[in-house]
Structures are given as C-alpha cells and as structure tokens.
Amino acid sequence: MGHDILPTYEKITGIRKEFNDICPRCGSDKETLIHALKDCPKAREMLVQGGLNNKVLEGSYSWCVDWIEDVARTLDKKAFSDLITMLWNIWNSRNNIVFRETEDDAKVTWDRAAALSWDFQRKQGWRKPDPGMVKINFDANTNGRRICFGVVARDHDGFVLGGRAGVLEKNVQAEWAELHALEESIKFAQTKNWTKLIFESDCVSLINRLNKANVDLSTMGYCIKDILKMLKQCCHFVFSFIWAPHCCNKAADLLCTWASDQNCITDFDMDYPLGIHDIILSDAIN
Ligand SMILES: [Zn+2]
Incomplete structure (x- = not known):
C-alpha cells in the first residue's frame, strides 16, 4: 500500500494500454488503490461494518499512503492495526472477485479480519x-425454524456459577438469534443477585451494535435500545459487552448443541451439563 505497487486495474492500464481500468466491483470509477481500499462502495461497506467512523472515511485522496498517514494520526495503535488487517482482507476479497468471481458478505470479511487481528495479538483462549x-x-x-441458545456464567476463577440452554421456536437470521441469546442471558442474570456483568459473544456485528446503540437506527437498533433500557431500569447492573473470537466462546457454543438434543429450556447452577466439562476445565486453567 505504502509503495502503491498493488496491481489495481489502473496500474495494469499503465503497462497494457488496451486494458480496462474500471473497478471490477462497482463498475463506476477507475480502480485506483485508494478506490479499491477506501472509496469503492464495496470497500466502504466493509469499513463501516468494522465500526470505522466518518472521520476515517471522510476526505478525498489521490494517494492511498496519504490517507493511511492521516488515519495513523487519529487512531490509537490497536484501532490502526485493526484497520490495516481490515484493508488486507478488503484487498483479498477484491482478488476473490477478480480471480474467482466470488464475493464475501461485508460482515464475513469483517469477522475474518477481527479474528485474524485477535490471533496476531494474543494466542490464548477464554479470559x-x-x-x-x-x-x-x-x-x-x-436451525430451520428453531434457535438453539447457550448461556454460561463464570467467575474470576473460571468456576461455573450457572447458565441456561434451550430451544426457541423462532425463524430468524443469525444475528437476531444472537440477540435472543443475549436476552436469555439477561433474563437469567436477573434471577441471580449478580451486579457486575460482562456479556461476551463471538458475533462482531451484534457487539458493535450493542456498543453503538445510540446511533443504530435499524429495527434491530430499536430492539437493542429497549433491551438496554430494561437493563438500566430494572436492576443495578454494571455491565459491558465484549467480543471474543470463536475459540473463546466454545462453552456457550457447545451448550447450543446440547440444547438442540434436549429440545427444551434448562437452567442450571454449578451442576452444568457434563458435555461442557472439558472445555470449562481447559478455559479455567488456560
Ligand atoms: Zn469500485
């Protein structure tokens, strides 16, 4: 990126005059590097999905490196490293269209970037x-018309304090299913006397929505606002929402499978289902 040597269509046109320099993804502009990584609607969708604010996306640049330098001044180290990983994935996704004619959903690209970034930073499991x-x-x-959900609460030693797993008869998409699982988590927490809570999920988009609820005007955004209102009014919770990669959410994931076999909603305390014992143990000694 810094040396502007990635083979964009505009670059290739400089060598082979008969080559078409129009962006293969949106078809509406020359494919320069800054277009491919920032200005193309396809790239922009992924950057917005990753939670990058307008400040980062504003401005008109001829050279990608000028944009990167400006952005480096406004983002902290972690956010900047996330952005670079994101750009790497955007370029990969662009190559998938050019060479394989397949394109990932913006959310999939972001999930992959986030997981990769995490892997670089810390090779460890549940914290x-x-x-x-x-x-x-x-x-x-x-799973067809059902949601299988799993909820597991643990303390600072990694001991299981309780949880809930079950099946809901709802025909919804993945992100809504995650939101229903969060609702069950909150309802379960309300039956206990816990006050300081961290809700952890491997669904990047939902965690982004939860942490930016005030600017989310979608239908889901409104549902999230209601849930947050309920959380703040009914109890004296101190709470936060954090994202973790899939490898840190295995206990909850396994509970979903377990719930699918049981086909009912089950609450448990310390006597959690045996099927998650190994993962609870390895999380605790990690
Ligand atoms: Zn484009």
Missing part, C-alpha cells in the same frame, strides 16, 4: 473476568 465480575458467554445457532 477470566476480574474478581467481583461475572462473565456471561452466550451463543446461538439457527
């Missing part, structure tokens, strides 16, 4: 919460 905090991992699978 224990601080003393006094309860961490609740939740997950959901959709």
Whole structure:
C-alpha cells in the first residue's frame, strides 16, 4: 500500500494500454488503490461494518499512503492495526472477485479480519473476568425454524456459577438469534443477585451494535435500545459487552448443541451439563 505497487486495474492500464481500468466491483470509477481500499462502495461497506467512523472515511485522496498517514494520526495503535488487517482482507476479497468471481458478505470479511487481528495479538483462549465480575458467554445457532441458545456464567476463577440452554421456536437470521441469546442471558442474570456483568459473544456485528446503540437506527437498533433500557431500569447492573473470537466462546457454543438434543429450556447452577466439562476445565486453567 505504502509503495502503491498493488496491481489495481489502473496500474495494469499503465503497462497494457488496451486494458480496462474500471473497478471490477462497482463498475463506476477507475480502480485506483485508494478506490479499491477506501472509496469503492464495496470497500466502504466493509469499513463501516468494522465500526470505522466518518472521520476515517471522510476526505478525498489521490494517494492511498496519504490517507493511511492521516488515519495513523487519529487512531490509537490497536484501532490502526485493526484497520490495516481490515484493508488486507478488503484487498483479498477484491482478488476473490477478480480471480474467482466470488464475493464475501461485508460482515464475513469483517469477522475474518477481527479474528485474524485477535490471533496476531494474543494466542490464548477464554479470559477470566476480574474478581467481583461475572462473565456471561452466550451463543446461538439457527436451525430451520428453531434457535438453539447457550448461556454460561463464570467467575474470576473460571468456576461455573450457572447458565441456561434451550430451544426457541423462532425463524430468524443469525444475528437476531444472537440477540435472543443475549436476552436469555439477561433474563437469567436477573434471577441471580449478580451486579457486575460482562456479556461476551463471538458475533462482531451484534457487539458493535450493542456498543453503538445510540446511533443504530435499524429495527434491530430499536430492539437493542429497549433491551438496554430494561437493563438500566430494572436492576443495578454494571455491565459491558465484549467480543471474543470463536475459540473463546466454545462453552456457550457447545451448550447450543446440547440444547438442540434436549429440545427444551434448562437452567442450571454449578451442576452444568457434563458435555461442557472439558472445555470449562481447559478455559479455567488456560
Ligand atoms: Zn469500485
């Protein structure tokens, strides 16, 4: 990127005059590097999905490196490293269209970038919460007309305090299923006397929505606002929502499978289902 040597269509036209320099993804502009990574609607969709604000996406640049330098001044180290990983994935996704004629959904690209970035930074699994905090991992699978969800709450030693797993008769898409799993997590937490909670999920888009609820004007955004209102009014929770890669959410994921076999909603305390024992143990000693 810095040396502007990636083989965009505009670059190739400089060598082979008969080559068409129009962007293969949107078809509406020359495919320069800055177009491919920032200005193309396809790239922009992925950057927005990744939670990058307007400040980063504003401005008109001729050279990609000028944009990168400006952005480097406004983002902190972690966010900047996430952005670079994102751009790498955007370029890969562009190559998939050019060479394989397949394109990933913006959300899939972002999930992949986030997981990759995480892998670079810390090779480890589930993380224990601080003393006094309860961490609740939740997950959901959709399976035809049903949602299977799993919720597991653990303390700072990684001991299971309780959880819930079950099946809901709803025909919804994956992100809505995750939201229903969060609702179940909250309802379960309300039956306990926990006050300081961390909700953890491997669904990037939902965690982004939860942390930016005030600017989310979609239908889901409104549902999330209602859920947050309920959380703030009914209890004295101190709570946060964090994302973790799939490898840190295995206990909740396994509970979804378990729930699918049971075909009912089950609450448990410390006597959690045996099927998740191995993963609970390895998370605790990690
Ligand atoms: Zn384009």
